[in-house]
Amino acid sequence: MNENPDENEKVDFKKHWNAAYQKSPIANLGWYEENPTPSIELIEACSLPKDALIFNAGAGATTLISELLAKGYENLVVNDISPVALAELKNNLLVSKNAHIKFIVDDLTNSDELLKLKNIDLWHDRAVLHFFTKEKNQKTYFDLLKSVLKPKGFVILAEFNLEGAKKCSGLDVFNYNEEMLQERLGNDFELLKSFNYTYTQPSGNTREYVYTLFQKK
Numbered sequence: 001m002n003e004n005p006d007e008n009e010k011v012d013f014k015k016h017w018n019a020a021y022q023k024s025p026i027a028n029l030g031w032y033e034e035n036p037t038p039s040i041e042l043i044e045a046c047s048l049p050k051d052a053l054i055f056n057a058g059a060g061a062t063t064l065i066s067e068l069l070a071k072g073y074e075n076l077v078v079n080d081i082s083p084v085a086l087a088e089l090k091n092n093l094l095v096s097k098n099a100h101i102k103f104i105v106d107d108l109t110n111s112d113e114l115l116k117l118k119n120i121d122l123w124h125d126r127a128v129l130h131f132f133t134k135e136k137n138q139k140t141y142f143d144l145l146k147s148v149l150k151p152k153g154f155v156i157l158a159e160f161n162l163e164g165a166k167k168c169s170g171l172d173v174f175n176y177n178e179e180m181l182q183e184r185l186g187n188d189f190e191l192l193k194s195f196n197y198t199y200t201q202p203s204g205n206t207r208e209y210v211y212t213l214f215q216k217k
């Protein structure tokens with residue numbers, strides 16, 4: 001964990017992330033996954049129907065959305081603070097006529113549109129929550145998650161683990177383990193699965209993640 005995680009306070013996040021997505025091709029980004037295998041494995045472990053409502057927090061230009069559509073999931077809500085990222089994502093999607101995809105540009109720590117969501121079956125976050133270094137923002141994030149998720153709904157949180165990097169995209173991060181995520185979610189959530197995962201960046205460097213799957217009781 002960072003001893004001084006307040007560097008991020010000076011950052012305009014929307015500008016920062018728009019610039020990150022404008023600056024380099026998606027496949028060169030330090031968080032680009034050609035195959036989002038660990039997320040897909042956890043999503044499939046939920047055994048949700050194909051019309052379940054899946055929310056991807058801070059999706060960026062992830063390949064996960066294409067993968068989910070290819071697997072027949074047809075009811076997706078895709079969020080990011082960066083309109084540039086979501087425009088990139090849209091450009092790369094092949095959407096079948098049965099699919100309903102809602103794109104929401106909004107800040108997970110100061111939301112407006114996102115607060116109107118309800119009955120989410122699955123909340124998925126890879127490499128987003130760990131950028132919220134202030135306790136106030138972490139609390140707002142978890143309050144939003146809890147307010148939009150259905151009873152029995154699932155939560156996948158994949159963040160840099162305690163041995164992991166202390167920075168990403170030039171920003172400080174707040175590292176997690178499964179106990180810390182359980183504590184933030186509270187006793188209404190049961191941990192179903194958790195594993196550490198080494199992600200290899202396009203540059204060949206590695207990043208250590210903890211992947212967790214919880215279910216609301």
Ligand SMILES: C[S@@+](CC[C@H](N)C(=O)[O-])C[C@H]1O[C@@H](n2cnc3c(N)ncnc32)[C@H](O)[C@@H]1O
Pocket residue numbers: 013017018031032033057058059060061062063079080081082085106107108109125126127128131168
């Ligand atoms: C490291 S990238 C990960 C993107 C994607 N989840 C993936 O796995 O490829 C972090 C993403 O979080 C988004 N993000 C950062 N802060 C956010 C916020 N407050 N609200 C919504 N999205 C945010 C960024 O724009 C960026 O797309």
